[in-house]
Amino acid sequence: MIGVRVVQKISSTRGFVKVAPHVVPALDRAVHRLTRGKVLLSAQMLPGVILTSTGARSGLPRRTPLACMPEEGGWLLIGSNFGRTDHPAWTHNLLAHPDAEISWKGADIPVHAQLLVGEERAAAWKALLAFWPPYATYQARVEREIRIFRIVRR
Numbered sequence: 001m002i003g004v005r006v007v008q009k010i011s012s013t014r015g016f017v018k019v020a021p022h023v024v025p026a027l028d029r030a031v032h033r034l035t036r037g038k039v040l041l042s043a044q045m046l047p048g049v050i051l052t053s054t055g056a057r058s059g060l061p062r063r064t065p066l067a068c069m070p071e072e073g074g075w076l077l078i079g080s081n082f083g084r085t086d087h088p089a090w091t092h093n094l095l096a097h098p099d100a101e102i103s104w105k106g107a108d109i110p111v112h113a114q115l116l117v118g119e120e121r122a123a124a125w126k127a128l129l130a131f132w133p134p135y136a137t138y139q140a141r142v143e144r145e146i147r148i149f150r151i152v153r154r
Helices: 002-011 014-034 089-096 118-131 134-141
Strands: 048-054 061-071 074-078 099-104 107-115 148-153
Touching: 048 074, 048 089, 061 089, 061 118, 074 107, 074 118, 089 107, 118 134, 118 148
Parallel strands: none
Antiparallel strands: 048 061, 048 099, 061 074, 074 148, 099 107, 107 148
């Protein structure tokens, strides 16, 4: 388990936050394409999906590799944006168009997304912090409330 702790510590650093948003998604997309949807590089430490959402403004399909937390009946997606100040674009897309698709372990699954608020969000946040503690560092760096979505099969 020491490997997980080291990765958690590294992923909480400001240097990681500057580099990771440019490197991790590009690598994930490339590996996902090369393995025909069977492998996500970042999923070696955290479970991951490729979210295909509809662009909020463009209406075009947008593919985004994301870490997720599987739960009974679906998944939690967290809009941490690596602790950067703005909400990630994919969260705007899901707010505008909650029906989407994920690639999960090589299977394409139609899903519906719901933004969590109130007690439901608080419970999910607690579970997410137990699952991946660096989310607390990301939240501490930003003034916005990090968005959490529950996605379920359509």
